[in-house]
Amino acid sequence: xxxxxxxxxxxxxxxxxxxxxxxxxxxxxxxxxxxxxxxxxxxxxxxxxxxxxxxxxxxxxxxxxxxxxxxxxxxxxxxxxxxxxxxxxxxxxxxxxxxxxxxxxxxxxxxxxxxxxxxxxxxxxxxxxxxxxxxxxxxxxxxxxxxxxxxxxxxxxxxxxxxxxxxxxxxxxxxxxxxxxxxxxxxxxxxxxxxxxxxxxxxxxxxxxxxxxxxxxxxxxxxxxxxxxxxxxxxxxxxxxxxxxxxxxxxxxxxxxxxxxxxxxxxxxxxxxxxxxxxxxxxxxxxxxxxxxxxxxxxxxxxxxxxxxxxxxxxxxxxxxxxxxxxxxxxxxxxxxxxxxxxxxxxxxxxxxxxxxxxxxxxxxxxxxxxxxxxxxxxxxxxxxxxxxxxxxxxxxxxxxxxxxxxxxxxxxxxxxxxxxxxxxxxxxxxxxxxxxxxxxxxxxxxxxxxxxxxxxxxxxxxxxxxxxxxxxxxxxxxxxxxxxxxxxxxxxxxxxxxxxxxxxxxxxxxxx
Numbered sequence: 001x002x003x004x005x006x007x008x009x010x011x012x013x014x015x016x017x018x019x020x021x022x023x024x025x026x027x028x029x030x031x032x033x034x035x036x037x038x039x040x041x042x043x044x045x046x047x048x049x050x051x052x053x054x055x056x057x058x059x060x061x062x063x064x065x066x067x068x069x070x071x072x073x074x075x076x077x078x079x080x081x082x083x084x085x086x087x088x089x090x091x092x093x094x095x096x097x098x099x100x101x102x103x104x105x106x107x108x109x110x111x112x113x114x115x116x117x118x119x120x121x122x123x124x125x126x127x128x129x130x131x132x133x134x135x136x137x138x139x140x141x142x143x144x145x146x147x148x149x150x151x152x153x154x155x156x157x158x159x160x161x162x163x164x165x166x167x168x169x170x171x172x173x174x175x176x177x178x179x180x181x182x183x184x185x186x187x188x189x190x191x192x193x194x195x196x197x198x199x200x201x202x203x204x205x206x207x208x209x210x211x212x213x214x215x216x217x218x219x220x221x222x223x224x225x226x227x228x229x230x231x232x233x234x235x236x237x238x239x240x241x242x243x244x245x246x247x248x249x250x251x252x253x254x255x256x257x258x259x260x261x262x263x264x265x266x267x268x269x270x271x272x273x274x275x276x277x278x279x280x281x282x283x284x285x286x287x288x289x290x291x292x293x294x295x296x297x298x299x300x301x302x303x304x305x306x307x308x309x310x311x312x313x314x315x316x317x318x319x320x321x322x323x324x325x326x327x328x329x330x331x332x333x334x335x336x337x338x339x340x341x342x343x344x345x346x347x348x349x350x351x352x353x354x355x356x357x358x359x360x361x362x363x364x365x366x367x368x369x370x371x372x373x374x375x376x377x378x379x380x381x382x383x384x385x386x387x388x389x390x391x392x393x394x395x396x397x398x399x400x401x402x403x404x405x406x407x408x409x410x411x412x413x414x415x416x417x418x419x420x421x422x423x424x425x426x427x428x429x430x431x432x433x434x435x436x437x438x439x440x441x442x443x444x445x446x447x448x449x450x451x452x453x454x455x456x457x458x459x460x461x462x463x464x465x466x467x468x469x470x471x472x473x474x475x476x477x478x479x480x481x482x483x484x485x486x487x488x489x490x491x492x493x494x495x496x497x498x499x500x501x502x503x504x505x506x507x508x509x510x511x512x513x
Contacts, residue, residue, distance in 0.1 A: 001144060006295055006446060007137040009100070009162040010316035010439065011286075011408065015092055015130045018108065021062050023084035025112075025120040031080060032073035033117035039067040039373060039385035040112040041190065041347070042124050045258045047282060049103040053096055056130060058103050059087040061258055064122040066112055067189050067218075067373075069381045076381050077220060077227065079189040083259075084122065090130060100133040100165050102284060104254070106351055131408075133162050138311035140295045140446040149303030149512075150450070151485060153476050156294045160318040160439065163287045164244050169258070171280045172213070174234040178264070178273040182230055183221040185264035185272045189383075192216040192347035192371075193260055193279075196414050196433070200251040200285060206241040207251040207287065213279055214415075217262045218345040218373060222272060226375060226382045229345040234277060245287055252437070253285040254410070290318065295446040300480050302512050306452045310445040319405060319438040324396040325414065328368055328430045331421065332388040338376035339423035344383070345373040348413035348430045355436065357405035361395045362436040364411050368392060370428045372418060388428050401438040409436040465509040475501050482509050 021044075027034060042064050049058035065081035095101075110124035143152035178185060198211040213234040220227050245251070259280035264272045293315065299308045334340060352366040368390040376384045401407075414431045421427050465482055475498045479486040490498070493507045501507070 001147070001450065002142045003139050004142055005137060006140050006293060006313050007135060008159055008313065008315055009133055009135045010441065011131050011162070011406070012134045012441065013132040015090065015132065017090050017128050019086070019088055019126050019128060021084055021086045021124045021126060023064065023082060023122050025064060025066055025080050025082045025122060027080050027118045031078050032070035032075060034068045034114055034120065035071035036069040037066050037112055037114055037120065038069060038077070038381070038383055039371065041065050041371065042107055042110045042122070043257070044105045044107055044124070044126050045256045045282065046103050046105050047258055049101070051095065051097055051099055051101055054091060054093070056090045056092060056095065056101060056103065058090070058128065059085070060105055061085050062124055065190050066120055067383065071117060075187065075220065077189065077383050078187065090128065092130070095132060100162065102131045102254070102286065104129045107349070108351065136314040138313040138446055139448045141299070141449060143296055149301045151300050151302060151479070152296050153298040154294060155297045156292055157315055157317070157444070158290050159293055159315045160250070160288045161291045161316070163249060163289045164242060166240055166242060166285045167282070168240055169280065169282050170238045171278065172234060172236050174277045176232045176275045176277065177267070178230050178275060183228055186220040186222045188262055188264060189218045189220060189227065191260055191262050192218070192345060193257060194413055195255050195257060196412065198253055198255050200253040202245050202247055202249040202251045202287065204245070204247050205243055206239060206245055207285060209238045209240070209253050209255065209283055209285070211236055211255055213257070215262065215277055216345050216347065217275060219264065227344050230275070232275065232277065236281070238283065240285065242287065250288045250290070251285055253283050255281055255283045258282050297446065298476065299447050299450050301452065302483050302485060304453060306450050308447045309449040309451060311448040312443055312445055315442050315444050317440045317442055319400045319440050320398040321437040322362070322396045322398050323433065323435040325431055325433050326394050328390045328392055328432060329427060330370065330388040330390040331425055331427045332372060332386040333425045334376070334384065334386055336376070336384060338378035338384065340374050340420055340426060341377055342375045343372060343418050343420065343426065344375060346416040346418050346428060347371045348416045350411050350413055350432065352411050355407045355409040357398070357401045357407050357438050358403055360397065360399060360401060362398045362401060362407045362409065362438055363393065363395045364409055364434050364436070365393045366411065368413065368430045368432060370416060370430055372426055372428060374426065386426060390430060394434055396434050396436055398436065398438045402440070406439045406441065407436055409434060463511050467507050467509050469501060469504050469507060473501065478509065483511050484509050485512055488512065
């Protein structure tokens with residue numbers, strides 16, 4: 001009796017830990033002293049990770065930037081930034097070197113503190129999340145139709161198997177022009193940026209990632225009298241070779257920005273209207289294959305007693321995927337006494353707390369943090385900032401999903417818009433995207449062996465039986481119970497398919513002798 005190995009791989013376990021990252025922003029000699037910090041921001045990214053027995057090692061970079069009021073300078077506002085590298089390990093019982101994982105990071109909270117006029121301390125609490133891919137396997141016999149007397153119940157299932165994971169870095173360089181309706185640029189204060197519309201297409205021998213880098217560059221005008229911002233969108237495309245990938249597979253990518261720099265330069269007319277944007281990306285792509293797995297579910301013999309030995313295997317079933325956009329709104333009020341004149345920039349970030357499946361949908365919960373920069377009626381400094389925090393609970397339809405199913409979701413801010421309600425209040429609207437995929441892990445049992453007793457005889461049974469069909473009956477169970485052959489029962493009772501059993505009240509069963 002021949003055997004084969006059944007094997008599946010799927011994302012099952014998730015772990016997380018909090019770490020604290022600390023560093024300093026040092027003001028360069030070319031920049032003015034700090035009087036007061038106006039606006040601060042952090043952007044974390046994982047740059048490397050590896051798995052060994054019992055633990056995961058990872059590295060990352062935290063980009064911290066601050067806009068501040070200058071002290072005793074002709075430029076009332078300036079900006080400074082730094083990159084704080086961090087690394088750590090996460091101990092995980094049972095994880096093995098061969099396990100595939102995906103590591104992500106998000107910001108829980110952060111704090112900037114002015115130490116002196118040339119130094120700012122940065123402290124950020126980050127959550128490191130790990131999704132672990134595990135394998136399930138078992139040995140299964142193959143159905144030998146030539147083996148006299150053996151009957152096999154064979155089942156086929158489509159499972160979404162994890163095939164491979166790639167991690168690569170790539171960069172883009174784009175040049176834009178500041179529109180004529182905008183003032184020309186002086187110092188760049190900060191860049192608000194996000195990655196949107198990521199789509200990955202599997203091809204023979206690899207996959208192609210496309211997306212859009214959205215950048216809002218906030219800058220002082222050339223005369224330093226005020227501040228403004230300009231929006232750019234840079235489409236990107238990256239092709240990665242992978243010999244295991246075919247065009248009928250499914251690829252899912254997570255793309256993060258690990259470094260970004262924007263600078264303004266003179267155009268042919270001598271005005272600072274040419275903007276160069278350099279961005280470095282890290283992509284992690286998981287490739288899945290919808291594989292048909294066929295196995296023997298049950299077996300018996302019509303000639304002698306036997307016992308089917310089984311092993312358990314977990315099969316990941318793809319339930320569905322959906323992508324939807326939602327709009328969140330909140331208001332923020334200034335308390336500095338200076339009237340709001342003009343909003344010059346806004347950024348939204350998502351802190352995702354939980355994703356889960358429920359009957360017919362997938363749900364995401366978290367908080368959207370919105371930072372708004374605006375010009376106020378205060379001659380001592382042209383820029384102020386406000387923050388708003390918007391808790392959310394959003395559901396998207398995924399037909400067929402149930403409580404307990406596994407959900408993988410990418411939740412991000414697509415855009416931020418704003419409206420000045422009055423001189424002290426701003427309404428911010430955040431457009432968020434939820435891209436969710438639902439899987440179900442189903443336990444199946446496959447026959448791994450058959451213990452025969454060829455010297456024993458079957459227990460005495462009549463050669464022919466008139467059987468009254470019960471509602472819960474299956475043709476396989478009836479045939480096994482009476483030591484008959486399923487195909488013989490169908491032929492004797494003029495049944496075209498197994499479902500025809502539902503139309504019968506009584507059937508004739510004859511054993512093979």
